[in-house]
Amino acid sequence: MTGAARTSRPGLWGGLMIGTAAVILALKSSGAINGPTAYILTIIPIAFMFVTARSLASARNPACGPAGNRAARRYTMGMMATSIAYMLGLGIAIWTFNNLEPSVTVTWGLAMLPIAPILAMIYVMGRYIVEEQDEYLRHRAIIASLIGLGFVLAIGSFWGFLETFELVPHVPGWWAVPIWAMGMGLGQAWQSMGQKMDSSDEE
Amino acid sequence: MKNRLKVLRAERNWSQQALADELGVSRQSVNAIETGRYDPSLPLAFQIAEVFDLAIEEIFLRD
Numbered sequence: 001m002t003g004a005a006r007t008s009r010p011g012l013w014g015g016l017m018i019g020t021a022a023v024i025l026a027l028k029s030s031g032a033i034n035g036p037t038a039y040i041l042t043i044i045p046i047a048f049m050f051v052t053a054r055s056l057a058s059a060r061n062p063a064c065g066p067a068g069n070r071a072a073r074r075y076t077m078g079m080m081a082t083s084i085a086y087m088l089g090l091g092i093a094i095w096t097f098n099n100l101e102p103s104v105t106v107t108w109g110l111a112m113l114p115i116a117p118i119l120a121m122i123y124v125m126g127r128y129i130v131e132e133q134d135e136y137l138r139h140r141a142i143i144a145s146l147i148g149l150g151f152v153l154a155i156g157s158f159w160g161f162l163e164t165f166e167l168v169p170h171v172p173g174w175w176a177v178p179i180w181a182m183g184m185g186l187g188q189a190w191q192s193m194g195q196k197m198d199s200s201d202e203e
Numbered sequence: 204m205k206n207r208l209k210v211l212r213a214e215r216n217w218s219q220q221a222l223a224d225e226l227g228v229s230r231q232s233v234n235a236i237e238t239g240r241y242d243p244s245l246p247l248a249f250q251i252a253e254v255f256d257l258a259i260e261e262i263f264l265r266d
Contacts, residue, residue: 134229
């Protein structure tokens with residue numbers, strides 16, 4: 001089995017994405033977690049979406065060269081590590097904040113626990129773009145990132161003005177990264193569809 | 204930019220994967236270049252020309 005094959009498991013990552021989203025929805029529906037917690041937890045399926053999008057590209061790309069494989073492998077591992085760090089950091093921060101009445105200084109530190117892995121996720125994405133040796137796959141990743149950025153700017157401006165005129169409730173700023181990730185996933189899917197339609201080859 | 208990649212590949216009876224392996228890129232890249240969805244960089248265009256033992260302008264044509 002090649003390195004690419006080992007890291008290309010879109011079914012597994014897609015299943016984890018849907019599975020974690022279903023668990024969060026079930027927890028929210030049953031009242032086990034409140035709304036804000038459910039929203040924060042959506043970062044987990046979103047992180048799996050990052051990995052699914054990457055592995056979809058790798059699955060169609062069994063021979064993208066050793067450097068390309070290494071970049072994809074580092075991306076997958078980086079996203080997994082930061083997602084786990086996010087889950088742990090968020091859990092510790094919420095539990096401590098709700099149960100131990102921390103001081104303002106400690107609360108600053110607690111807020112950093114989920115923030116640091118999010119920043120690390122963004123770094124992992126950037127590093128993939130820098131390290132990917134296959135120029136077409138790099139081009140696709142950049143286009144997908146720009147589509148994600150377009151979503152953030154469009155939805156942020158749209159919602160922001162509605163909020164200014166008190167037409168919609170306030171939405172926390174951390175939604176920027178999940179919206180960016182969703183836009184990026186859609187960007188990758190759109191490019192894959194286009195390639196499939198144009199595809200004229202023998203596998 | 205138009206190109207004759209598919210024809211040249213067919214003449215040599217090479218699959219997209221074989222050409223991709225030769226160039227050290229993904230099969231997706233070869234497919235995207237062949238279908239005109241992506242114009243390769245100058246270094247990759249030179250590499251393609253080298254693989255086919257042709258000049259760049261014999262492979263890539265102006266629209």
